[in-house]
Amino acid sequence: MGFWEWDLATDSFRLSARSLAMFGLTSDEEIGATHAAWQARIHPEDLPVVLAKVRAYQENPSERLECEYRVRHRSGVWIWVLDRGRWLGDTGRQLMVGTLLDISSRKEMEQRLLRMAITDPLTGLSNRRAFNERLQLEWARLKRSPEIQAALVLCDIDHFKRINDTYGHGCGDEVLKHFASRLREHVRATDMAARIGGGGIRCVVGSGIDRRRPSMGGAISSGHCGDSGGVWRGVDQL
DSSP states (O other): OEEEEEETTTTEEEEOHHHHHHTTOSSGGGTTSBHHHHHTTBOTTTHHHHHHHHHHHHHSOOSOEEEEEEEEOTTSOEEEEEEEEEEOSSSSSOEEEEEEEEOHHHHHHHHHHHHHHHBOTTTOSBOHHHHHHHHHHHHHHHHHOTTSOOEEEEEOBTTHHHHHHHHOHHHHHHHHHHHHHHHHTTSOTTSEEEEEETTEEEEEEOSOOOTTSOOHHHHHHTSOOGGGTTOBOOOOOO
């Protein structure tokens, strides 16, 4: 854990030796020794939230200021920190002090758990839970804006039960993984492909549908499918 001190009258911002080491630094001069320079090291996505919390605390001080955000390490990687601060005694609200705690490991674990909660472990596609949530969001968006387009794509694998019965579930799993890999090549980052159970795979295709593009089903079924040719059934926008 490291410490910091901020003099609002001069904008002087000082970090303790442990705080500096947390970011691969050795002196305050390396970050400019001002709070403005410290802000420049905060992740652009996090900075507005941090500044809003600081302003809210200054206008209506609670017991302490607390926020989580990313700070750029000297190497260029982002370090997650838990920042807690407060006014120092009776200084006329001119001096703030606080602590910095590296919570990168906790954040990585949270992200890993989140991915596990919304990802099908076999195919790496989204799971039923994530699909249902996305489908509800798209449906609400379509009701708000009828002029936009979207599609629900239903994907099926011919004779999938026969594959499992004849060659075993291990072979069926490989077919699913191969199909998912092919599918990922033909869905945009803004769309979602999900396995909802068994051999059932669904895709939510959001706005920006280009009807000049080859159909998703045609793109998938026209590729080389190894020894499982004939297994794929073409899919298309509904």
